[in-house]
Amino acid sequence: MFLNHCHVFPHGAFPDQPELGTLPELARFMEQTGIERTLAIAPFWGPRSAELLAGEEINAWLYRHLQDYTNIGGLVTVSPKDPQACALVEEYVGKGFLGIKTHPPVMDFRIDDRACDDMYALAAELGVFVLFHTGVHGGRLEDYQPLLVDNIVHRHPRLKVIIEHMGVSDGVGRGFFDQAMAVIYNHGSHWTDGGVYAGLTGLAKPQHRQLVADAIAEAGAERAIFGLDWPHMQGHTRAIARYEAEIAVVRSIGLSERQEQMVFGGTLEEATRR
Numbered sequence: 001m002f003l004n005h006c007h008v009f010p011h012g013a014f015p016d017q018p019e020l021g022t023l024p025e026l027a028r029f030m031e032q033t034g035i036e037r038t039l040a041i042a043p044f045w046g047p048r049s050a051e052l053l054a055g056e057e058i059n060a061w062l063y064r065h066l067q068d069y070t071n072i073g074g075l076v077t078v079s080p081k082d083p084q085a086c087a088l089v090e091e092y093v094g095k096g097f098l099g100i101k102t103h104p105p106v107m108d109f110r111i112d113d114r115a116c117d118d119m120y121a122l123a124a125e126l127g128v129f130v131l132f133h134t135g136v137h138g139g140r141l142e143d144y145q146p147l148l149v150d151n152i153v154h155r156h157p158r159l160k161v162i163i164e165h166m167g168v169s170d171g172v173g174r175g176f177f178d179q180a181m182a183v184i185y186n187h188g189s190h191w192t193d194g195g196v197y198a199g200l201t202g203l204a205k206p207q208h209r210q211l212v213a214d215a216i217a218e219a220g221a222e223r224a225i226f227g228l229d230w231p232h233m234q235g236h237t238r239a240i241a242r243y244e245a246e247i248a249v250v251r252s253i254g255l256s257e258r259q260e261q262m263v264f265g266g267t268l269e270e271a272t273r274r
Contacts, residue, residue, distance in 0.1 A: 002037040002265030004131075005164065005201045005227030006072070008062065010053060013046035021046070021231045023065055026072065029230065033243055037265070038228065039272075040066065041101045042077035059092050073272075075131065076100045079107035080116030089122055098272040099129040099162075105139030111148035120152055124159040127274035129195070135165030135202060136175055146180040153187050153196060160271055162225060164199035166215060168208060177211055184219045197271060200263070201227030204246035213253040221259035225268050226250065 009021035019025050023040075030038060042058035043049040053061055062074050074097040078085045089100060100123055104111055111132055123130050134146045146167045153159055163183065167176025180198065187196040198219040204212050204226070216224045226246075232239035250263065 001035045002268050003035055003228050004039050004225055004268055006038045006040045006230040008040045009043045009046045009049055012052055013043060013049045015048060017235060020235060023069055023072065025236060026230060027069060029236065029239055032240060037071045037073065039073045039075050039098060041075050044077050045106065059088055063092060063095055073098045079109050080119040081109045081113065085119040086122050089119060093126050093128055099131060101131050103133040104144035105137045110143040112151040117155065120156045120159055124156045129160035129162055129271050131162040131164050131199065133164050134167045134176060134180065135169040146176050146183055149196065150183045150186060160195035162197045162199040165202050166198055166211065168203055168211060170205060174211065181215065181218055184223060188219065188223055195271065197267065198224045199227060200224055201229050204249040206249060209249050209252065212250060216255065216259065216263060221255065221262035222267055224263045225271065226263050
C-alpha cells in the first residue's frame, strides 16, 4: 500500500500527547498496519509547532527529518499566493518531494485566484500534483468549493490536481461532493487526458459509504486515491481503529482486486510519476 495525507509534527507540538504526529509514531503506525509507503505533510499547524520549529521553514524541517525514513515521501506545503511558493516548489521537488499540499481556508487563498497561477504553471511543468483541501473547514466556502478547480485546469490543462475530501466533511452530508465529481468527470478520460483525482481522504466513513462507492464508480479506480489523514487526534490506538474501519468501508463496496490495488496505491503511484 502507498497511501496519501499524513500530517507530521515536531515532538511536543501537542503538549498533552508529545508523541502525537511525530515521524517515529508514523513509522510505528505503518509497521503495525502493513503500509509500505506514505506521503507526509509539513507542520503548518499544531499548538506548539511554530515555537518548536524555532524559525526553521516547515518544508526544510520536513526534508531534514525525512532523511531517516526512506518509505515516507514529502509534499511541499505552501500557499500558492506565498511570494516564495515557486522557489519552495522548485527547491523541494528538486530534492525529491512528490507533490504540493494546500489548504485554502487555513492558508487564506481562493483556489482560482490569478495570483496563484505562477505556482500552478510551475507544478504542471514539473509534473507534480497540487492537492486542495475541499472539506468544509471554516473560511469563505466560495473560495474553496471544488468547482473552482475547473477554472484552473482549463488555464493549466497539464496540471494534476487531487480534490481532497471530495468537498465533504464528517457531519456535513454531501457537502460539495457533486461539484467534485463534476470536475473530475469534466477533466477525466471522457474528453481530455487531464489529471484530476478523487481524494478519498476522510470520506470512507460508514455514513459516507455510498459516496465512496459513487466516487470510485464514476471517477474510476484509476482516478481515486485513498489517504489516511493521520494522525488521529486521540492517539495511536484510535488511529489504528479508524484505519481498519475505513479500509473495511472501501472493501465493503465490492471492488475488484485490481480496483483495490489502484485505490490503495496504484493511482497515487501514477499521480506521482513525472
